[in-house]
Amino acid sequence: MEKTYTISDLANEFDITTRTIRFYEEKGYINPRRNGTQRIYDAADRTSLRLILRGKRLGLSLEETADMIRMYGEPGGNRKQLEKFIQRISEKRAELERKSRDLEKMLDDLRRVEDKARLTLAKYSN
Template sequence: MSKIYYSISDLARELDITTRAIRFYEEQGMLAPERRGQERIYSAKDRVALKLILRGKRIGFSLAECKELIELYDPAGGNRKQLDTFMEKIAERRAQLQQQLLDIQQMQLELDTAEERCIAALEQTQA
């Protein structure tokens, strides 16, 4: 079976990100392309890692959390530790979002109260 490789422009085009972003993730130690002269050659594993990074960012994970999940990847070990850690991080993120939602709702109530007071004060100044 032959290995599949990607150029930086292939990955950028496929995943709709910039080559600069890919180089940044490489600098952070999250991707490890081979080098052929000046050219970066990315493996299927790099492609999967990049997809995990982008998915993690979309759901609010930090780069450090994404890196931790990528480092736990162990195809020989069945990825149990990676999946357990991912589930923990999902639960944490869900709890953070729930708290943010409660905070937003409280702020909306406070804004409603402030607005009502302003309307009442404006009505008194017009009377």
């Protein structure tokens, strides 16, 4: 038997509300099976959720992240489709790499300010 989760298992694990999880389902980003009326989540659902939240933290919209998740599960398709697919992926990748550069710049700025403040503080201690 595969391990399963209730809605509040996941809500607790990821520190979000059950409302949020139901909202994602309402939008079609997660599709748990049911036991009667209750939702049952499996490892794949949990992974989807984890990826969605990761995307959110990076400022992606739910739709953008969902797009990427769908890419992960995409089948081969014929040659033309594959080429288009690779194109889409590398565009996404380029976008994320821009983000990464932005982030590094911002971190540099912060480190500079922090260093400066530490230096000033060191003078106080003498």
